[in-house]
Amino acid sequence: MKRIRSMIDTAGAEFRRNTEHNRRVVAEFREKQEAARHKRPQRDLDRLSKQGKMRPRERIEKLLDPGTPFLELSSLAANMAYGGESPSASSIVGIGVVSGREVLIRADDPSVKGGAWYPLTAKKIVRALDIAMENRLPVIHLCDSAGGFLPLQAEVFPDRYMAGRIFRNQSILSKMGVKQLSLVFGHCTAGGAYIPGLSDYSVIVRGTGAVFLGGPPLVKAATGEEVTVEELGGADMHTSVSGTCDYPARSEEDAIRIGREIVAQWDQERKWDCQREAPEAPAYDPVELYGIIPDDIKKQFDMREVIARIVDGSRFHEYQPNYGKTLICGYANIWGFKVGILANNGVLFNDSSLKGAHFIELCNQNATPLVFLQNITGYMIGREYERQGITKDGAKMIMAQSCSRVPKFTVMCNGSFGAGNYGMCGRAFDGRFLFSWPNHQIGVMGGDQAAKTLVDVKVSQMKRAGQEPDQAVLDKVYEDTRKAYLEQLSAYYSTSELWDDGILDPVDTRNALGVAISASLNAPLGDSGYGVFRF
Amino acid sequence: MALQLRLKGREHSIEIVARRPELVLRIDGVEHRVAVMPGAVMLDGRAYLFDEGVTGDRHFVRIDGRTFDLEAVDPDLEEEAAAGGLDVIRAPMPGAVVSLAKAEGDQVRRGETVLTIESMKLQTALTAPRDGVIERIVRQEGQTFDKDEAVVLLVPLEEDAREQTS
Numbered sequence: 160m161k162r163i164r165s166m167i168d169t170a171g172a173e174f175r176r177n178t179e180h181n182r183r184v185v186a187e188f189r190e191k192q193e194a195a196r197h198k199r200p201q202r203d204l205d206r207l208s209k210q211g212k213m214r215p216r217e218r219i220e221k222l223l224d225p226g227t228p229f230l231e232l233s234s235l236a237a238n239m240a241y242g243g244e245s246p247s248a249s250s251i252v253g254i255g256v257v258s259g260r261e262v263l264i265r266a267d268d269p270s271v272k273g274g275a276w277y278p279l280t281a282k283k284i285v286r287a288l289d290i291a292m293e294n295r296l297p298v299i300h301l302c303d304s305a306g307g308f309l310p311l312q313a314e315v316f317p318d319r320y321m322a323g324r325i326f327r328n329q330s331i332l333s334k335m336g337v338k339q340l341s342l343v344f345g346h347c348t349a350g351g352a353y354i355p356g357l358s359d360y361s362v363i364v365r366g367t368g369a370v371f372l373g374g375p376p377l378v379k380a381a382t383g384e385e386v387t388v389e390e391l392g393g394a395d396m397h398t399s400v401s402g403t404c405d406y407p408a409r410s411e412e413d414a415i416r417i418g419r420e421i422v423a424q425w426d427q428e429r430k431w432d433c434q435r436e437a438p439e440a441p442a443y444d445p446v447e448l449y450g451i452i453p454d455d456i457k458k459q460f461d462m463r464e465v466i467a468r469i470v471d472g473s474r475f476h477e478y479q480p481n482y483g484k485t486l487i488c489g490y491a492n493i494w495g496f497k498v499g500i501l502a503n504n505g506v507l508f509n510d511s512s513l514k515g516a517h518f519i520e521l522c523n524q525n526a527t528p529l530v531f532l533q534n535i536t537g538y539m540i541g542r543e544y545e546r547q548g549i550t551k552d553g554a555k556m557i558m559a560q561s562c563s564r565v566p567k568f569t570v571m572c573n574g575s576f577g578a579g580n581y582g583m584c585g586r587a588f589d590g591r592f593l594f595s596w597p598n599h600q601i602g603v604m605g606g607d608q609a610a611k612t613l614v615d616v617k618v619s620q621m622k623r624a625g626q627e628p629d630q631a632v633l634d635k636v637y638e639d640t641r642k643a644y645l646e647q648l649s650a651y652y653s654t655s656e657l658w659d660d661g662i663l664d665p666v667d668t669r670n671a672l673g674v675a676i677s678a679s680l681n682a683p684l685g686d687s688g689y690g691v692f693r694f
Numbered sequence: 695m696a697l698q699l700r701l702k703g704r705e706h707s708i709e710i711v712a713r714r715p716e717l718v719l720r721i722d723g724v725e726h727r728v729a730v731m732p733g734a735v736m737l738d739g740r741a742y743l744f745d746e747g748v749t750g751d752r753h754f755v756r757i758d759g760r761t762f763d764l765e766a767v768d769p770d771l772e773e774e775a776a777a778g779g780l781d782v783i784r785a786p787m788p789g790a791v792v793s794l795a796k797a798e799g800d801q802v803r804r805g806e807t808v809l810t811i812e813s814m815k816l817q818t819a820l821t822a823p824r825d826g827v828i829e830r831i832v833r834q835e836g837q838t839f840d841k842d843e844a845v846v847l848l849v850p851l852e853e854d855a856r857e858q859t860s
Contacts, residue, residue: 166805317707459818486788504816506787508841536814541788543840576815605815 160474160491165443166452180454181598188597191651192234192662195246198272207270210367212344213411214252214295215266218301221343221415222264227256229264232287232469237279239655245271248279248657252287254678257299258423262677263291266301270347274304278314281307281322282657290660293427293591293667294566295681299339299418300354302368303345322350329357331425336685337594338425341403341573343368343394344530352392355404360421362414363395364405370403370411372683430680433528434497448665456574456600462487462502462532465572469669470495475500478518488518490527496680499525502532506539507549507579512552515582516692517558519559526684528676529560531569531590534580535619536605551693557581562689566679569649569670570660571595577606586658592675594663599650599659606644610637696720696765705767731734780823783846790838791845800828808846811839820845 160402168174171309196216202574203565205216223229236248253331265287267274276284291298307315307322329403332339341347341355341364347370355361355370363370371392378384378391390396405679445468470491485505488542491498499522502516522529535622545574552657560567560582567590575585580601584590595601604612617636623627646652654662663671696707706800712718717728717780729736735744735757745756753764788857802822809831810819833845 168805455817457812457815457817459816505816505818508787538817539787543788581711608815 160472160476161443162442163463163473163475165447165464165467165473166461167464169450170448174352175434177452177454178450179663184597185449185666186454188662188664191238195235195238198246200240203270206309210345212303212412213366214270215268215301215303218342218344218411218415219253219255219264219266221412222255222257222299222418224259225592226457228670228674229253229255230671232290233283233654233657234661235651236283236653236657238279239652240279240690241277244276245279248283249274249277250280250283254290254296254674258419259428260422260425261296261681262422263294263298264301265297266617267304267345269303272305272308274345275306275308276315276322277308278311279320279647279655279657281315281325282320285320285324285328286657286660288325290591291337292328292332292335293589293682294678295335295337296678297339297422297425299422300339300341300342301355301641302341302343302347304348305346306348306351317532320326326350326353326357329354333357333359337428338489340418340421341404342418343370344411344414345369346374346388348372348374349498352600360406362406362408362421363394363397364408364411364414367371367411368404368414368526370397398653406533428681429525431683432524432650432678433680435676436471436492436496436497438492438495439474439572441468443467443469445469445669448668449524452596452598452665456598459499459505460573461484462504463533463534466491466500466502469672470498471495476649478521479514483514486515488514489618493530493669493676496673496676497527498530498676499527500530501533501583503535503579503583505558506536507553507582508539509544509547509549509552512549512582516552516555516559518523519556519563523559523563523565523687527566528565528679529563529567529584529688530672531567531584533569533571533575533579533580533585534573534584535575535583537577537579538582553578555692555694558690559619559693560584561588564685564687566591566682568672568675568679569593570672571599571601571653572665573599575599575601591679592671593659594661594668594671595653595659596665596668597650597662599653600648601650601653602644602648606641606648608689609644610640612636613640618660637665648657698769700765700767701762729748781826781848781850782844783820783823783848784806785811785820785833785839785841785843785845786818787811788839788841789812791833791835792817794835795833796828796831798828798831800849802826802828811845822848824848 175231181186202389231253234247249268249271250653254265269424274581309392339358341358341361343355345367345508347355349372349633352370352372369392375388375391394407398407410415420515448468451464453462456490466475473476475489475491485508487502488502489502538549569584586593614633618628650662653659696709706722709720711720713724719728721727726738734741740757747754750770755762765772789811792812794809795807802808804822806822806825807819808822810817829849830847841844
């Protein structure tokens with residue numbers, strides 16, 4: 160395959176300006192991520208060490224095979240919710256290697272409000288188990304949670320995709336033959352007790368681990384019975400009397416050792432036979448992405464330059480290079496895995512939409528996973544394009560994409576506005592993984608457009624009411640709308656609400672995709688076939 | 695089409711004349727019978743020790759103890775360099791001119807930004823398709839255009855070449 164020839168002038172003023180800008184953007188992201196991972200009130204940390212407990216990230220570190228990669232997902236979930244009280248949504252989720260097996264790890268975070276589940280914690284755990292189902296990844300739960308965060312119970316407990324879904328997903332995972340192990344380090348109270356209860360294997364730490372539907376205070380209130388934690392749901396009771404847990408452990412380290420030994424007994428899912436070659440580093444340094452991503456979201460850039468810094472050897476077989484040029488389609492390898500890439504180089508026209516739909520069909524026929532690189536302001540609008548059937552051509556692309564049998568991956572590279580988000584495998588389209596870059600913005604329209612639209616609405620309202628439009632009022636509507644939009648358009652809001660699987664430093668995109676693609680191959684291909692294409 | 699290989703700065707053309715019953719290659723106009731076997735190649739009945747290695751775009755072959763550095767010539771690149779591109783900058787999408795970086799009569803280098811357009815909330819820099827001189831700016835700042843319309847013309851290639859040599 161031919162190498163992409165970069166046209167970027169790495170010594171130019173624009174490259175330097177972009178680099179400075181993006182290094183700032185990435186530094187801000189790293190700072191937020193570092194705080195979400197490690198910054199906790201001293202009081203909470205002291206309490207953990209007094210109980211002889213490790214911090215959740217230490218537990219994960221000790222569980223993983225040394226020297227293997229760990230892809231953390233949604234590290235900034237809930238960063239803009241609950242006044243920042245629930246860093247990473249009080250939960251750590253990631254894909255790593257334990258005893259030589261690819262697994263999904265999900266850990267409660269007892270350093271935040273005793274590991275209580277906020278609404279977004281439940282959403283994050285449900286998503287984690289969806290990932291486990293879609294990719295047939297065994298799950299290791301590191302349990303240490305006080306249960307649902309009671310002040311917000313209405314948003315944690317009752318609905319279809321809230322806490323109950325966790326236990327439903329655990330059951331379905333088991334039915335699918337996907338293994339689960341719980342390591343019980345702390346309390347598993349109420350619903351949380353079902354996590355070890357629904358796991359195939361569970362290990363519980365003597366002294367600190369406990370599993371019960373109602374803790375001692377609740378029991379006393381309900382029946383008057385006075386009982387200690389150990390008697391009610393401690394390690395010895397559950398491993399020798401009730402059989403709710405399988406193995407008692409002397410300490411957290413001991414629990415991790417037993418857990419690793421259990422995983423070492425598991426058979427491994429056979430990956431399907433994706434085409435692959437020997438991996439090759441990109442010929443162009445991924446760090447140069449900082450100089451390519453523009454310092455202003457409105458500025459266009461050539462997505463081939465991005466592809467050149469993600470794929471093996473910067474090699475790319477471009478499909479239909481002279482047709483529908485605003486959508487780049489083609490084959491490449493990422494960490495050796497053959498993929499079909501669709502990347503935006505401008506607005507989607509009729510021809511680019513048809514090209515995209517056709518290329519997706521080729522990839523499905525050829526069993527080639529799809530990677531979408533989004534930077535899209537939408538499908539082209541206007542009389543000419545409607546007459547050419549831009550709506551039905553966009554619909555073809557959405558149909559082909561939605562019904563794909565191959566795994567799909569999406570990276571939000573710069574902007575995602577309007578229906579372009581749909582054709583390019585936005586969150587609603589069940590891609591296996593979706594990552595965002597920290598500069599990315601997403602929304603039904605840009606902040607300026609929304610503000611202008613609402614000002615127009617206000618003017619006609621005032622005119623109808625017989626008032627002279629007041630410029631001061633209009634300016635305020637404009638500014639307020641723009642500001643509110645800007646906040647909600649940001650990648651931080653997106654990731655806070657779990658509209659993605661996490662923000663990536665652009666330089667890490669290749670590695671993250673490598674881990675994600677490898678994980679996806681554990682599940683067999685989906686069913687072939689599409690719905691009715693409107694021709 | 696003949697495969698072009700570059701060896702020590704010189705280009706060589708290699709064409710497959712026949713595959714059966716034996717491989718016959720025309721190398722720089724002369725036909726040779728070739729057979730490949732493990733660790734050696736036969737060329738017109740004579741055996742040579744042979745090994746090869748590839749790193750990136752570089753291809754090394756070792757023949758009878760001597761190492762050669764071979765490079766495949768990319769016909770697309772050669773063509774592009776020879777033809778030098780077009781005389782016209784066309785709009786890739788309908789929109790309006792936001793700013794002009796060059797004026798009529800200015801010299802431009804290939805890949806240099808000539809103007810910036812905006813369409814569907816997106817600003818795109820349009821670049822010179824080749825080295826040359828701006829003859830005419832068809833659409834000025836603020837003016838709109840349709841897809842594929844010519845927005846800037848370069849001085850035609852022959853005149854341009856004459857101008858630059860004179």
